[in-house]
Amino acid sequence: MECSNKERQNRLIGCCKSRMDLSYRCFVVCILCISIFLSGPTKTDASATWMWLGAASLGAASVGRDTIPDGSLGHQTATQAPPINSILVDPETLCQRFPGLTVEQRRVCSSTPEIINMISEGAKVGIIECQRQFSTERWNCSVIGDVNNPFGEVMNTGNKETAFIYAITSAGVVYAVTRSCSLGNLTECGCATPRGQPSDDVVDDDEEWKWGGCTDDVDYGIKLARKFVDSGDKYSSSSSLSSPSPPPSALSRPLTIKPGVQEMNLHNNEAGRQLIKSGMKTLCRCHGVSASCSLKTCWKAMPSFKEIGDLAKSRYSEGVEVVVRTKKQIRLRRKDRRVRREVIASDELVYMQRSPNYCRTNREIGIVGTTGRECNRTSTGSDSCDLLCCGRGYNTQVIRRVERCDCKFIWCCKVKCRVCETVTDIYTCK
Amino acid sequence: MQTTLMHVILTSLFFLHTCVICGSASKWLAIFNMQALGISTIKSPDNCEELPGLVNKQIQICKRNLEVMDSVSLGANLAIMECQTQFQNRRWNCSTVDGSVFGQVLDNGTREAAFVNAISAAGVAHAVTRGCSSGELEKCGCDRTVGGNSADGFVWAGCSDNVAYGVQFSQTFVDAMERKTRATLERRLMNLHNNEAGRRTIEDNMRMECKCHGVSGSCEMKTCWKSMPTFGDIGQVLKEKFDGATEVQSLKIGSRQQLVPRNADFKPHTSSDLVYLVPSPDFCEEDLKGSLGTHGRRCNKTSKAIDGCELMCCGRGFNTHIEEVIERCSCKFHWCCYVKCRNCHRTVEVHTCK
């Protein structure tokens, strides 16, 4: 299964992975199967498990992208990443059996089975964007954990990075749902409020559509995301009565939930959703008599997710440190006494703990460290070898890249490419 | 009488001290502080004997090249100053310890030891070459091999730095240490390699300086000569090599032991790269090895690099106090040269590690 030295030197994209593809996929499948059939429909108290849907499909997708299938185009081929349900089981069973979904989430999931695909897609989009935004930082949003904690212990610490993860994945879900609505894949957008049950009266929805059009897709996306994602972050005492307490299994870890973490996560989820709203652009078209503006129609257009990621990153830099006040009900207040009067806006990210420096590996608190990260010798930003490696120095490697270059494009798709070979040095932290 | 007794006691203590610790190969650097030992300049062969930290071979060289030794001392000084400049923002800041120059910190073959070796060899070479060019030394002068016309049409003239002599002297003097210590073969190989790397830095970064003297100052006619980079540049280059140093181990290849990179994936080192044997400790706390720790070090609150308070203080936290800085400001020049300045008071926040 290992690459030969020559292949490793060549570092061909797809080297080694093509051989590992099948076995890796089986591995992922087995792990998920085991986790599903072992744990069953229990309520774990980790809130971030739904993100694993995205993380898992990310793993499968990065494998799938490298292999070039023998394009059989005659029948319905699957889309880019084989969605979770096509790997394993149909959405209904997945809703019931996937570990880590709360009762509320299972209910929403069962009522609209297509949701599980979109949640997975949304989580994947969020994770990819998170990794892109932090690719030059010491903590690079890597998926290192398991089903319960896809990002490791950082999910439980309540620092800025946690806030960012919650916000960006929440925004990713909204993005995916809205996109799905625009494509027409989801038939419940707009006119139907996500009641959880399919509407018995289709006529009613049609009347609303005919009368005044339907609400914006993005509003539906936000509502659905709120229902699904937030229900996972609420640990209500009532739900613990309905399902028995889970036996400590290998996958669920006993977690100590600090007071205020739930409120913080909910706030950051909402901040992520507001990000999408504030990123929407308004476009208008005049179409009255003789093309005058007596009649103007405006609509909202979704920006690219990269812009949402930029917005989230700037909110992350301006995060607000809060403390928990537990007098009557749990509330979050600014830590800085001088500005305590200022209301915390709904689109600001809040955190409770200062971030550690992510330099040295520390398994207990889930820090991977920066050893082995690729750094840029000539840069002066945070990905320079000096900053990224925390002064430990770097190793130099020579790699030979073989890739397609000088491609001639026709508006979307490549037509003709050359094959270029480049030999470069890459630097990795010690 | 009393002073000489003091000298004897101090030097003997020094020798004692140096005998105890073996393996620290830069003991000869103690030469930088000749003044502390009361030696203002080396005039007679007896002074050579008084110099601390030299092995026999080095003393022989000293006796044979008395006039060069002042340059050597200057070179050692340069090296230590440059080391402290380059490392001022790191946890180990090349601080000298009374007694044996850097303490026991450099006993292991770490990157820091590699740097110190390289910079000291380069320092000696630089100072000796400088001495040659300025005419202080009789045995050498300008580089005569560079002369005539060049391909581009200018004339080699001026005084090109005689780097060859300086490098040669440095090699003879500094490397003499390595052949005589009780260190392991690995360590000796490493030191020799790093010394060579330091000297090569000077050779690889030689610059060409020109002066135009054609018609009305144009560059029709140029006089050029080769000159050494400033020692600050050399320090910079060596610091970069320090960052990218390769971890090596010694393997028997053929009939000899050679240093090869520990990890076969990584790019093999060249003779101008620094190598080291073991990873450095984190220099956070004082320990018996001689690390001074970072308690009380000044740190920069806003930086995210290793001079930032988070990393410098190793997570212990830092204290802040306000200092008043008096500096000269609003300097005015009076018609040519006389400068009149005021004293400005400024309050700055100073952060020190706990």
Add this chain to the structure above:
Amino acid sequence: MAGVVIENLSTKKLMGIVVLLLLIQIACFLVGGLIAPSPTSAHTHLATKCIDPAISLQKAFVPHGPNACSKVSTFAEATEKNIEADWIVFSIMMPHRPNRMDRSFQYMLGVLSLDIVYKEDNEMGDEPELTILVEMMYNNDDNAQGEWKKMYSINETRKLNCEFFHQKSPEAEGYSYDCEPIPLFELGTVHHKYYLLNIRLPVWEVDPDTQEVVRELNTNLGAVQELSVVEIHQNGGFTLVWLTLKTALFPLVILAMIWFWKRIVQLARPPVLLERTILALAITISILNLPLEWLTFFHDMPYMLLLSDIRQGACYAMLFSFWIIFVGEHMMDQQERNRLRVYWRQVGSMTLGCMCLFVFDVVERGVQLTNPFYSLWNTETGRRLAMIFVVLAGICAFLYTIFLIFMVYGVFKNISMKRAALPHMVAARRLHYEGLIYRFRFFMIFTLICAVMTAIFFIFSQINEGNWKWGEDKHNIQYSSAFFTGVYGMWNVYVLAVLMLYAPSHKNKPTLQNGDTSEGSQVEFEMSTNVSSTAPSTSAALNPSGAASQAGTSEVYQLLGKVAND
């Protein structure tokens, strides 16, 4: 000139009429604001990328359902599968499942948006040009099961207008160009239930005869990622409310018109220019009120938009002419009135302006009857022509406004002159002039109020970007709908008021002797005879109409703040 109703109306009656009209007006506003939804709604459709290796132009590519096409989700995937650019068909089904289009939507507009992303090796060129091959199909079966029937198959080019707001560097890959949306199509009728759009971006232009490649198309577009079409239509609810409003106002105006005409017929003299103008105004607004749109529910009438535009234009033209003529007719002591020829300059300029806009509209909408993807702003010549028309119309409007202001100024100058001379006039003459002044001022105030309200509401609705909702979903006030219904109702109320208040009055017992009553002196004569015939201080009971008129006139004077001066 004979007096008109307003001069002889008692305050109570006037107030009554005003209140009635105000109620109608408020009802129009409320209907629009509270009952109707917003006038239009826009829905975004993201195109599904279907694959068609055979480049079969006849087939319908449906994104969902049992006959769904084979698709790719991103172009990266397409590249890996070695799918060529001209195999891609962007497929959009309108509306989204499970809804259906309804005939009450009246029209359908399409706006095309391309999401083009910056990539270093596939940058957008200067002046990118988009060439598309569009097919539009319809289907009336349940759930779009059956066959799709072809409506249009059109080749169109559009120019893209894009900007990139980030620094062009490798880190900027992934950011999109900011492009203006491109108008795609305008359908004048929504007759069918489901519409399908298949858009291709062809790569070569092939000469149909020789089958040779003439040139390459779509070469400098950049890296297209997504294509979306925003579909705009009028809300069914708004259409119903609007048509109901029209149907309610239509008989009202017709009745008022009939009443007006009867009054005129009862006069012995032939109708005056002003009266004819008022009648013409009423006729045009009745034509506008005629709810022909009800027929679109049963027949396919793609020309309905064009017809509505023509009706509306005629109404505006008539209104402007009416103002000119009214003001002109009230220039006192001026000869040569009562003939249309006198107003040739003003009416001429206004007509020219309207004709320009008319031609422009007909060309654009007319061609869109056969090719809904056509846009006059597309080609260079078309754009220039359109600009010429619009500029010409603007100039005419400006000229008209200048003329109108001049005339109004002239009238007011006359009024002030007459006012100064009023106390020295004979009573009859004074009454006459004061009547004229009164009704002119009333007319001016009334028209000004209406025009200013229209302008305010227009600006209001523009500022709110055409769609302002106040409050949550169910309880909201639709400002733009209220604007439309309110303004529409307002001008109907205006015409009703003019019909009712400026009908010739029977109160003054107009003389049957004088045929031509527009001469000022003759009127003077009349009035003096009339006034002298009714003794000012005799009992009101003997001659109730006269006394009433007497009382009415004195009340009129009281309104004007004048003291009767014998």
